[in-house]
Amino acid sequence: MQKEDFKILKELNSLNQAISKLQITIQDELSRIDKIQHQRDKRQIELDLTHDKLKANIRSIQESEAQISHFSKLHSSALQKSNTLVTEHEISSLQTQIDNAKVQIDHFENKGLELLDVISNDEEIIKNAKTFLAGSLESINEIESEINQSNHKILDDIKTKKSRISLLTSSLPTAIITKFEYLTSKGSPLGPLTQITDSNNCEACGYLLHKSLVSAIEIKNAFHTCSGCERIIIPQNVKFL
Ligand SMILES: [Zn+2]
Missing domain, CATH: 1.10.287.1490 (Helix Hairpins)
Structure with a gap:
């Protein structure tokens, strides 16, 4: 990704x-x-x-x-x-x-x-x-x-x-857009995206992510969703607005 x-x-x-x-x-x-x-x-x-x-x-x-x-x-x-x-x-x-x-x-x-x-x-x-x-x-x-x-x-x-x-x-990619649209359609107030906090938790639901997963996302820009809430995890270094 x-x-x-x-x-x-x-x-x-x-x-x-x-x-x-x-x-x-x-x-x-x-x-x-x-x-x-x-x-x-x-x-x-x-x-x-x-x-x-x-x-x-x-x-x-x-x-x-x-x-x-x-x-x-x-x-x-x-x-x-x-x-x-x-x-x-x-x-x-x-x-x-x-x-x-x-x-x-x-x-x-x-x-x-x-x-x-x-x-x-x-x-x-x-x-x-x-x-x-x-x-x-x-x-x-x-x-x-x-x-x-x-x-x-x-x-x-x-x-x-x-x-x-x-x-x-x-x-x-279609798979990513499909996932994004599915999560958006759920209408959650927190939206379809999340980030990992400094303590390796999902910002939206608090789920604790494994260190190796965190580095894959944060360093290699791997595409992953949170196992706790399904949200797409955006690396911390990605800024928009
Ligand atoms: Zn989560």
């Missing part, structure tokens, strides 16, 4: 890692949009419910107004009648009607005032929800256009790295 081949393996590994990172960047942006959309959905439900409540309360206030006008008429016609009455019984029964009408008018006036408070509160909720929905839609559009722009760069970057990968791949 040539020292150059080990360099290629290191470069391939770092290209693969860079591609994964770029793909994660796109994923992060998309999940930001999902989060905002989730909040928007909740806000839209609140808006719809408040709208329905507002409509019902406006109907109630109209009913209260109709009741007030009905009892006001009763009240004033009873007042007019009171001038023409003679017997004490007639006067007292009319007075009861007048008092009752007054009680009803007060009741519906109070109810109307309470409804006005609720309505103005609901109108505020609707206004805020509409502002939020408009603002968050704008944010989503901005993120989407950012993604389109940066995706373009990211996708170009990934393409460049992939063509570099196929160039490098073609310059290595």
Whole structure:
């Protein structure tokens, strides 16, 4: 094995890692949009419910107004009648009607005032929800256009790295590339490559390597994988990046 081949393996590994990172960047942006959309959905439900409540309360206030006008008429016609009455019984029964009408008018006036408070509160909720929905839609559009722009760069970057990968791949022996790709596909966070530490252990899994194997790798650039973790062992003197 040539020292150059080990360099290629290191470069391939770092290209693969860079591609994964770029793909994660796109994923992060998309999940930001999902989060905002989730909040928007909740806000839209609140808006719809408040709208329905507002409509019902406006109907109630109209009913209260109709009741007030009905009892006001009763009240004033009873007042007019009171001038023409003679017997004490007639006067007292009319007075009861007048008092009752007054009680009803007060009741519906109070109810109307309470409804006005609720309505103005609901109108505020609707206004805020509409502002939020408009603002968050704008944010989503901005993120989407950012993604389109940066995706373009990211996708170009990934393409460049992939063509570099196929160039490098073609310059290595098939058996080595097959092993490298198999180890990469396992998706271990530590990757497919390892080195030997000064105490002759595998850097990734700690497996202790025999001295003769260590010198074959470090001095003769022999191709070996770790018996503990299968990773390809790169000699310490091979530097890339
Ligand atoms: Zn190992």
